[in-house]
Structures are given as structure tokens and as C-alpha cells.
Amino acid sequence: MSDTAFRARARSVLTGYGRAWLSRARVPLVCLVDGLPKGTSLDRDGCAMIDLLIDNGQIAGVRPAGSGPADDGLDLEGRHLWPLLIDMHVHLDKGHTVGRAPVSGGTHPSARAATTADRLAHWRHDDLIRRMEFGLACAEAHGVAAIRTHLDSHAGQAETTWTAFSEIQARWAKRIALQAVGLVPLDAYRTDHGRELADLIAKQGGLLGGVTRASGGTHGSGLEDIDVLLDALFLLARERDLDIDLHVDEAARADALPHVARAAIRHNYEGRVTCGHCCSLALMSDAEIRERIALLADAGIGIVTLPTVNLYLQGREQGVTPRWRGVTPVKELRAAGVGVAVAGDNCRDPFFAYGDHDMVDTWRQSVRILHLDHPYDDAVALATIEPAAMTGLEAGTIGAGCRADLMIFEAWSMDQVIARPQSDRTIVRAGKISDVALPSYREIELTSAQLTPST
Numbered sequence: 527m528s529d530t531a532f533r534a535r536a537r538s539v540l541t542g543y544g545r546a547w548l549s550r551a552r553v554p555l556v557c558l559v560d561g562l563p564k565g566t567s568l569d570r571d572g573c574a575m576i577d578l579l580i581d582n583g584q585i586a587g588v589r590p591a592g593s594g595p596a597d598d599g600l601d602l603e604g605r606h607l608w609p610l611l612i613d614m615h616v617h618l619d620k621g622h623t624v625g626r627a628p629v630s631g632g633t634h635p636s637a638r639a640a641t642t643a644d645r646l647a648h649w650r651h652d653d654l655i656r657r658m659e660f661g662l663a664c665a666e667a668h669g670v671a672a673i674r675t676h677l678d679s680h681a682g683q684a685e686t687t688w689t690a691f692s693e694i695q696a697r698w699a700k701r702i703a704l705q706a707v708g709l710v711p712l713d714a715y716r717t718d719h720g721r722e723l724a725d726l727i728a729k730q731g732g733l734l735g736g737v738t739r740a741s742g743g744t745h746g747s748g749l750e751d752i753d754v755l756l757d758a759l760f761l762l763a764r765e766r767d768l769d770i771d772l773h774v775d776e777a778a779r780a781d782a783l784p785h786v787a788r789a790a791i792r793h794n795y796e797g798r799v800t801c802g803h804c805c806s807l808a809l810m811s812d813a814e815i816r817e818r819i820a821l822l823a824d825a826g827i828g829i830v831t832l833p834t835v836n837l838y839l840q841g842r843e844q845g846v847t848p849r850w851r852g853v854t855p856v857k858e859l860r861a862a863g864v865g866v867a868v869a870g871d872n873c874r875d876p877f878f879a880y881g882d883h884d885m886v887d888t889w890r891q892s893v894r895i896l897h898l899d900h901p902y903d904d905a906v907a908l909a910t911i912e913p914a915a916m917t918g919l920e921a922g923t924i925g926a927g928c929r930a931d932l933m934i935f936e937a938w939s940m941d942q943v944i945a946r947p948q949s950d951r952t953i954v955r956a957g958k959i960s961d962v963a964l965p966s967y968r969e970i971e972l973t974s975a976q977l978t979p980s981t
């Protein structure tokens with residue numbers, strides 16, 4: 527069936543109501559919650575050919591290909607079918623400020639300064655709502671199922687941002703599941719604001735977070751009392767039963783990670799802590815890497831790598847071509863049993879001038895940057911079941927009882943999925959074809975002054 531005929535057929539079958547069979551769908555094994563159906567074999571990319579029964583927006587059953595009725599439903603003819611993906615580390619509050627914030631130059635310290643200037647000048651309620659909703663509209667059009675966002679939560683800003691976020695969280699609940707993490711430099715936890723923020727986050731059902739650097743400082747310096755600060759953070763979290771998600775070692779030279787792991791163990795917080803970035807780990811000696819990874823495994827810490835943004839920020843120096851990729855040693859972490867997810871991080875802001883909240887794009891780039899190919903193994907897990915396990919967000923899986931949130935690619939092999947941007951993917955939400963288009967930059971970028979010709 528041609529692409530056009532297939533799409534027309536999909537539209538008539540996937541209405542969100544009643545029962546419909548999707549037959550001959552090629553699904554990555556790692557996403558099948560009940561494993562490989564009996565009588566099914568895997569293709570060379572680790573995908574199974576299955577039939578899928580959808581009933582009233584839910585997946586009602588998974589069978590080997592050929593089990594469903596032959597003439598009814600939608601025949602995928604072996605096209606790739608994936609669950610919608612999870613983006614578990616973004617910054618909705620910073621997003622879409624790249625044309626407005628001071629020029630950052632693309633380095634971490636200058637991006638931080640540019641963001642601070644933009645925050646102090648502009649981050650009021652309406653501005654936050656407008657930019658966060660633009661980001662979510664992009665994510666919705668690309669088929670993102672769920673998002674965990676960090677929110678800059680400095681004194682004087684936290685109340686405004688969290689109020690705007692909770693409005694959006696309620697408004698978008700049926701479209702994209704949202705979680706939020708309070709982000710402050712770690713030394714905020716030696717001030718009254720640390721406790722006030724923990725109370726605010728507890729009230730909003732969020733996560734306690736932070737970045738392992740001092741206010742106004744860079745990663746790798748200025749936190750001589752890091753263990754004291756981490757103890758303060760973990761005590762606040764424990765008192766309020768909050769999970770923790772930290773920005774850690776986003777630099778070539780920094781070593782806060784073992785401190786965080788030891789704090790998680792000290793406070794019996796195994797399995798409740800996520801660390802994002804951890805870039806410097808990749809540049810340590812093999813022995814140092816092994817030692818830190820063993821500690822992470824003991825502490826049950828999940829790691830999020832942000833390849834597109836760290837490729838952009840790390841190793842940037844005027845007149846120098848970058849010599850490393852900025853990513854953490856994902857393969858070594860996974861081999862030791864540490865959970866790892868990939869995520870999008872910043873989007874069109876001083877930390878990253880590009881991005882579009884497209885997790886398929888983030889995952890495709892991650893495969894190439896991290897060498898998650900030859901073979902692909904369970905690389906799809908990094909955008910599906912791994913972030914689902916770390917966040918508790920219900921998405922990224924295919925099986926009886928899961929919501930029918932799916933993507934169909936015009937691709938019959940993993941290399942085809944990765945080779946093209948998949949801009950023509952068919953997105954299905956709760957069993958119904960989604961027609962949501964990408965929002966125009968006109969909605970966010972152009973002020974009335976920009977639309978008026980200068981005289």
C-alpha cells in the first residue's frame with residue numbers, strides 16, 4: 527500500500543473508539559511489556575512482528591503477526607510501530623529565548639549569565655506560560671508522551687514559575703503528562719530559601735533538585751562543603767518524601783558525582799535519585815570511571831545523558847575545534863546495571879540554540895553520538911522503558927492495558943528509522959490519529975515591533 531493510501535486507511539481505522547486490529551507491526555522487543563509473544567521471532571534489529579488489538583483507546587492485546595482478522599483493521603505491512611517517547615529532562619521555562627536573551631557564545635558559563643539576565647528581565651507569569659506552552663505544542667506535534675522539566679527556582683522566581691507550571695500541568699494533563707523539578711545552585715540549601723522551596727515543591731507534587739555548583743560559579747569549583755549541602759538537601763527531601771533529580775558535573779573537569787552517590791546511600795535514598803549530564807566522568811581514567819560507576823550502581827542512581835546539548839556546550843573554545851563529544855560513558859554505566867536515559871535538555875535558549883522538543887530526533891542523534899548501533903540491541907530503551915522506570919511516568923511501553931499512544935514510521939528497519947527525520951510519522955494518541963501540526967515561530971518569536979517595518 528502506498529504511503530498516501532496507508533495514511534487514509536489509518537485515519538479511517540484509528541478513530542479512538544471501538545475495536546481495531548493493527549496487523550504486521552514491527553515493534554522493538556524492549557517496548558513489549560510482556561516480552562516476545564509465543565511463535566514470534568526477532569528481526570536483525572531486535573524487533574518483533576506482531577498484531578495489536580486496540581479497544582477504546584487502550585491496547586487490548588498483543589499477538590504474533592497473522593493472528594488478527596485478515597481483512598479488517600490496519601495492515602502495517604511491516605512498518606515500524608513504537609510507543610510515544612518520554613523526554614525526562616527538559617527546561618520548559620528557559621525555552622525559546624534565544625533571540626531575546628543576551629548572546630551566549632555557546633559556552634556553559636556564558637549561557638548561565640545570559641539566562642540570568644533574561645530571567646530577571648522577563649520571566650513573569652504570562653511570558654512563562656507563552657513559552658512553556660509553545661514548547662509543549664512542539665512536543666505534542668512530534669509525539670512526545672510525557673515530560674519532566676526542571677524549573678529555575680531561585681528566591682524571588684520560584685513562586686511565579688511554579689504557579690505558571692501548575693496551571694499548564696492541569697491544562698495539558700490529557701495530552702502530555704508533566705513532572706517538574708526545582709532547580710537551584712546547591713548552596714541554596716544552606717539558606718532559608720532551600721526549606722521554603724522544598725515546601726513549595728512538596729505542595730506541588732514535584733521533585734527536589736539542584737545543580738552541583740555554587741551560585742554564580744561553574745561546575746568543578748566552589749563547593750568545598752558539598753557533603754554538608756547534600757545532607758541538607760536529602761534531609762529536606764526525606765522529611766517531605768520527595769525524589770531528587772540533580773544536574774551534576776556538566777563540565778570537562780568536575781567530580782561531584784561520588785559525593786551525590788554517597789549521600790544517597792547515607793540517607794537510604796537508593797533508587798530515588800537521578801543525575802543528569804555527568805560529562806566529566808567520560809574524561810577520567812578507566813579506574814576512576816569503574817570506581818564511580820560501582821558507587822552509582824550501589825546507590826541505585828539513574829543517569830540521564832543529554833547528547834545534543836552537551837555536544838554543543840562542551841569543549842567549545844574560541845578558535846578551537848572540539849575534541850570530545852561531551853557525553854557520559856553510557857555503555858559502561860549500562861553494563862554495570864545503572865539505568866540510563868537520553869533526553870532533550872534545552873531548546874532554543876542560551877544553553878542550546880536549536881532543538882524542537884522532538885524525542886525521535888534526540889534519540890536518533892543519540893544513537894550516532896553514543897554509538898548505540900552495530901548492534902542496536904535495546905537502544906530504544908533509553909527513550910522509553912528506562913525513563914519510564916526512573917520517572918514513574920506511564921508511557922513508552924506496548925502491551926495489554928497500556929494506552930494506545932503510538933507512532934508509525936515509514937520505515938521497515940532501524941537504519942531507515944535513523945536515516946530520515948521521520949517528519950512524516952503517523953502519531954496515534956489514545957487510539958486516534960493525531961492531527962496536531964507544529965506551531966509557527968510567528969506565535970512565539972515575532973513581536974509587534976519586529977512585524978513593523980523600521981523607518
Ligand SMILES: [Zn+2]
Pocket residue numbers: 615616617676773802871872
Ligand atoms: Zn538540564
